[in-house]
Amino acid sequence: MSQKRLSRTRRTAVIASGAVALAVAAALAVASPGNTAPAPEGFSTVWQDDFDGAQGSSPSSENWLFDIGHSYPGGAANWGTGEIAAHTDSPENVSLDGEGNLNITPRRDGNGGWTSARIETQRSDFAAPEGGVVRFESRIKLPDVSGAEAQGIWPAFWSLGEPFRGVYNNWPGIGEIDVMENVNGENTLHGTVHCGTAPGGECNEHTGLGNSKTGFSPSLQADFHTYAVELDRSTSPEQIRWYVDGENYHTVKADQVSADTWSKATDHGFFLILNVAVGGGWPGMPTEQTAEGRPMVVDYVSVSQKGGSESTEDAGQTEEAGQTGDAGETTQPEESSEPVESEEPVDTQEPGNRDAFSTIRAESFDTERGIKTAANGNAKKLGNIADGDSAVFKGVNFGQQPAHTFVAQAASGAENGVSGLIEVRLDSESAEPVSTISVANTGGWDKFKDIPGEMSAITGTHDVYLTFTSGQPSEFVDLDSFTFVR
Secondary structure (H helix, E strand, O other): OOEEOOOOOEEEEEOOOOOHHHHHHHHHOOOOOOOOOOOOOOOEEEEEEOOOOOOOOOOOOOOEEEEEEOOOOOOOHHHHOOOOOEEOOOOOOEEEOOOOOEEEOOEEOOOOOEEEOEEEEOOOOEOOOOOEEEEEEEEEEOOOOOHHHHOOEEEEEEEEEHHHOOOOOOOOOOOEEEEEEOOOOOOEEEEEEEOOOOOEOOOOEOOOEEEEEEOOOOOOOOOOEEEEEEEEOOOOOOEEEEEEOOEEEEEEEHHHOOHHHHHHHHOOOEEEEEEEEEOOOOOOOOOOOOOOOOOEEEEEEEEEEEEOOOOOOOOOOOOOOOOOOEEOOOOEEOOOOOOEEOOOOOOOOOOOOEEOOOOEEHHHOOEEEOOEEEEEOOEEEEEEEOOOOEEEEEEEEOOOOOEEEEEEEEEEOOOOOOOEEEEEEEOOOOOOOOEEEEEOOOOEEEEEEEEEEEEEEEOOEEEEEEEEEOOOOOOOEEEEEEEEEO
């Protein structure tokens, strides 16, 4: 899932299958078999799950792990994406439907809090054989929501490189291949590979190397469609190809990046992930109109191979948890007015003991260079920021438990591909950045999104310097506020 990072506390649990109520239900219910995933011509199936089982039961614990809570242990908060739902192993959020399908269902409780589910394969050794091809495939019907009811809903079928498991801070270099992503009930499919370094780098992080396809009939929400990726090591250069209903709509070739970046992203096994996120940097936050209880329905997931000198069919590797990460944003429309540039450095408050983990208003800077301020609803924002601008916030207290993520609430209406970076430096404008996030057009100067970026572990009290850089002279970002996350 794309630009996707924050700091967190999480546990991983093997999917439980022994609850008494579910055991009774399994004994009484008769499940209908689902469709068996047919291996494409020339391929051999090495792993699959058809999700056969009694209604209300959990998916097979031999095949799947649950991700619980809001993060991996020591990993980015909110799964690195800014999403807000707590992932659970409850049948209310993840269970078989008794007709050969898996349902992953986001739900909202009476207090407005969201829960959902995210599961990943026990095995993390799904790899392309030397000189061969590996294919990840699933047949999925997306949550049946659109328009205002779909705001913030983010279903996905994707994979992470095996080296991520147990480390959780080496994204995107270890490779993330997003087979299917969809946001806000749009009739549009997105496929992406994340690799290299973030932000920026050869793989254009946190955006990645992606493409999309739209205009499906029936829509992605109205019926099942088949999504697949092939990692092909039999061609020169090697390739990753994306398919929907048998049509190749996106290809990334190894020669688009350096040999080292490609090797680190692809020359290993992968584990597969199914989830429905709620909120986050890409779709924005849910609203009161967002519908709950609409599942992503998964018919099957399969892994197949062809050619090459080795196979993962009998490897059967099982490991403890693992998960993902990528970028986060949160859409919040804001009012805007013409910025007024400060002629001289301005002190807007006395240097003090700011709490790093509370919201720090952008206009509360102590000193600035080139900054413009503008009305933003009942508050103010730093507006039309361009290359070379900066702002200093003195006395930011990170305490003794390290912060791992910087989150900026930013907006951009920059056109013609104009983008830039927000860099976080400590105690000096010439210090090396401890965090950097990239900002491009968010849909308008009033479309604010929470954009997270990983950062070095920081403790103690520091003066925080925000520096803004861009390869173009045009304004590229407005900043409303920022915070830090453990």
